[in-house]
Amino acid sequence: MIRIPIANTIQLQRIALRQSYLFALLLLIIAVAVNAALQPDFFRPGVLSDNLQSFLPLMLLAAGQTIVIIGGGVDLSVGAIVSLVDVVVVRAMGNSPSASQVLLAIALGLASGVLAGVVNGICVAYLRFQPIVTTFASSFVFSGTALLVMSSPGGNVPPSLVDAYQANLLGLPVVLWVIAAVLVLWNFLRSTRYGRYLYAVGGQSMSAYVTGVPVSLVRLSTYMLSGLMAALTAVALVMSTNTGDPLIGAPMTLESIVAVVLGGTRLRGGQGGVAGSLIGVIILSLILNIISFANVPTWWQTLVNALIVLLALTGPGIVALVRRKLS
Amino acid sequence: MKRLKLSPVVIALLLAIGLFVLGGLVHPGFANYSLAINILRLAAFLGVVAAGQTLVIIGGGEGIDLSVGSVITLGAILVYQIANGSDQMVLPALLVALAVGAGIGAINGLGITLLRIPPLVMTLGMAGVVQGLILVVTQGKLTGATAPIMVTLITSPLAFEIPGVLLVWLLLGFVMWVLLERTVYGKQLFAIGVNRTTAKLSGVRVPAVLVLTYALSGLLAALGGFVLLGYTQRVFLNLGADYTLPSVAAVVVGGTILAGGQGSYFGTMAGALVLTLLSSLLTTLLLPESVRQIVFGATLLLLLSAYGRQQRLRN
Numbered sequence: 092m093i094r095i096p097i098a099n100t101i102q103l104q105r106i107a108l109r110q111s112y113l114f115a116l117l118l119l120i121i122a123v124a125v126n127a128a129l130q131p132d133f134f135r136p137g138v139l140s141d142n143l144q145s146f147l148p149l150m151l152l153a154a155g156q157t158i159v160i161i162g163g164g165v166d167l168s169v170g171a172i173v174s175l176v177d178v179v180v181v182r183a184m185g186n187s188p189s190a191s192q193v194l195l196a197i198a199l200g201l202a203s204g205v206l207a208g209v210v211n212g213i214c215v216a217y218l219r220f221q222p223i224v225t226t227f228a229s230s231f232v233f234s235g236t237a238l239l240v241m242s243s244p245g246g247n248v249p250p251s252l253v254d255a256y257q258a259n260l261l262g263l264p265v266v267l268w269v270i271a272a273v274l275v276l277w278n279f280l281r282s283t284r285y286g287r288y289l290y291a292v293g294g295q296s297m298s299a300y301v302t303g304v305p306v307s308l309v310r311l312s313t314y315m316l317s318g319l320m321a322a323l324t325a326v327a328l329v330m331s332t333n334t335g336d337p338l339i340g341a342p343m344t345l346e347s348i349v350a351v352v353l354g355g356t357r358l359r360g361g362q363g364g365v366a367g368s369l370i371g372v373i374i375l376s377l378i379l380n381i382i383s384f385a386n387v388p389t390w391w392q393t394l395v396n397a398l399i400v401l402l403a404l405t406g407p408g409i410v411a412l413v414r415r416k417l418s
Numbered sequence: 419m420k421r422l423k424l425s426p427v428v429i430a431l432l433l434a435i436g437l438f439v440l441g442g443l444v445h446p447g448f449a450n451y452s453l454a455i456n457i458l459r460l461a462a463f464l465g466v467v468a469a470g471q472t473l474v475i476i477g478g479g480e481g482i483d484l485s486v487g488s489v490i491t492l493g494a495i496l497v498y499q500i501a502n503g504s505d506q507m508v509l510p511a512l513l514v515a516l517a518v519g520a521g522i523g524a525i526n527g528l529g530i531t532l533l534r535i536p537p538l539v540m541t542l543g544m545a546g547v548v549q550g551l552i553l554v555v556t557q558g559k560l561t562g563a564t565a566p567i568m569v570t571l572i573t574s575p576l577a578f579e580i581p582g583v584l585l586v587w588l589l590l591g592f593v594m595w596v597l598l599e600r601t602v603y604g605k606q607l608f609a610i611g612v613n614r615t616t617a618k619l620s621g622v623r624v625p626a627v628l629v630l631t632y633a634l635s636g637l638l639a640a641l642g643g644f645v646l647l648g649y650t651q652r653v654f655l656n657l658g659a660d661y662t663l664p665s666v667a668a669v670v671v672g673g674t675i676l677a678g679g680q681g682s683y684f685g686t687m688a689g690a691l692v693l694t695l696l697s698s699l700l701t702t703l704l705l706p707e708s709v710r711q712i713v714f715g716a717t718l719l720l721l722l723s724a725y726g727r728q729q730r731l732r733n
Binding site for chain 2 (some may be wrong): 167197213214220234235236238357392400411
């Protein structure tokens with residue numbers, strides 16, 4: 092077939108305009124192209140791998156945030172959970188730990204992340220507090236506990252952990268395998284009954300409840316998953332920064348939400364996916380790369396970055412406005 | 419099951435009084451007149467900023483303004499640089515700051531209504547842009563000065579140790595009451611908050627009212643920056659950052675519901691008082707930062723359990 096019938100192109104156009112996910116993909120292509128043009132060695136395996144290593148923590152965090160948002164909530168405490176788990180892991184490892192001690196410390200960290208998620212989840216799902224203020228309030232509890240565990244940055248991490256983060260497995264960087272695993276697990280989760288419940292709860296919690304979906308349980312589980320992903324983020328940060336820091340997660344909370352929205356998941360819930368959010372994180376990070384390679388004057392960098400991000404966030408809205416005006 | 423229903427404003431006020439008495443019991447010297455005035459003064463800053471947040475949240479539709487923190491900073495910096503210590507220039511500087519704040523808020527409103535971007539995302543993106551603007555405007559050099567008249571009007575005691583900012587706050591409370599309860603705008607805002615479609619069908623110009631609301635929120639944040647400058651007398655690049663989420667918390671503690679359509683500014687005033695009292699009390703007790711944060715968060719969660727709860731799924 093050489094000629095595409097007109098009806099089909101219109102349909103294609105309609106699909107393209109409807110999918111906010113495609114908008115993110117388009118942005119990603121532009122960002123990669125601009126970045127590659129400004130940074131000639133962008134596609135060199137070493138550079139790519141370095142980039143992925145710095146993207147991974149926010150990717151993991153945004154994946155968890157996506158699940159909460161699809162379920163109709165939002166988690167403003169993820170940054171504080173990252174800080175908490177970061178210091179718990181480093182503190183639990185102590186100086187020159189054995190391999191089993193390292194694993195135990197990581198397990199302890201993951202458990203505390205999930206526990207933090209349980210606290211959020213019980214408050215939101217069973218006590219019916221409003222998600223935004225609840226997770227804002229609980230973030231103080233978590234960040235305070237982080238300071239209690241370790242009041243200032245410090246501690247050290249066995250070099251083997253740092254090596255593991257930078258290592259290659261079967262010719263590909265370990266971080267890439269982790270990203271692939273997140274995507275595979277998400278797609279599996281989405282295809283299960285739980286996945287359908289998740290979208291139902293976020294889309295129409297009332298109808299979901301009436302049709303027998305365990306709404307509160309699903310809500311609780313989203314915050315637990317978010318806590319778990321925040322804990323994994325912290326583990327990745329410990330491995331890449333080589334030390335513990337009780338304040339490390341603070342700026343990541345809002346970034347994770349921006350990444351989710353950039354990736355086409357709507358804050359209203361019931362729609363979207365993790366893949367888009369991962370793309371969102373890459374876009375956010377590439378914009379920063381581009382600005383530093385484009386020699387933007389120092390005092391303008393924040394503004395240029397923020398304007399590009401705002402434009403990217405408003406992009407789907409502008410497309411929709413144009414569509415409304417046309418029809 | 420029937421429950422005793424107290425108005426959220428009363429609960430918050432009782433809490434504030436309770437906290438104050440508790441402070442006096444736990445730490446002798448906490449409950450004295452000048453410290454009480456000081457706490458009221460600190461609450462006033464949060465209260466002014468949270469006024470705009472109250473309007474935005476009453477308007478519903480997941481309304482929230484996360485750009486207030488950076489608008490506070492920008493407002494303070496504009497006044498600091500334009501007035502530059504001269505009493506005559508304070509009024510023009512204030513007007514410029516208010517106009518810029520209102521303009522930023524209006525852009526938020528346009529993005530939210532015209533482009534249908536969720537308020538959280540729009541105002542979050544705008545916060546970054548304003549932060550960038552601040553760096554471009556100042557180039558990292560914060561030159562300027564606070565005019566003496568601002569210190570006189572805002573910080574210095576006028577009578578019975580009461581500083582001017584408290585009178586500003588009381589006046590604002592009255593203006594907000596009139597605005598919400600006695601004007602067409604107020605009625606329309608509540609109507610929009612309850613149900614956007616019915617409001618529209620009853621002839622409310624929803625987009626216009628919402629753009630005005632976000633503009634007011636930006637304006638009030640800039641005003642917050644102005645009064646804050648009269649207190650700190652110096653500006654920092656993150657002067658307002660610590661007011662963004664507390665302003666939301668003050669509104670919620672004051673009984674305004676995040677779903678919109680219900681609430682009052684008196685509640686927010688009481689909420690600002692409760693939050694400020696709580697953090698002052700924790701500071702007075704000389705607790706370490708870590709414990710302070712934990713207690714603050716846990717208390718906030720307890721407060722939410724009092725009345726920040728959503729509807730049951732099963733009616």
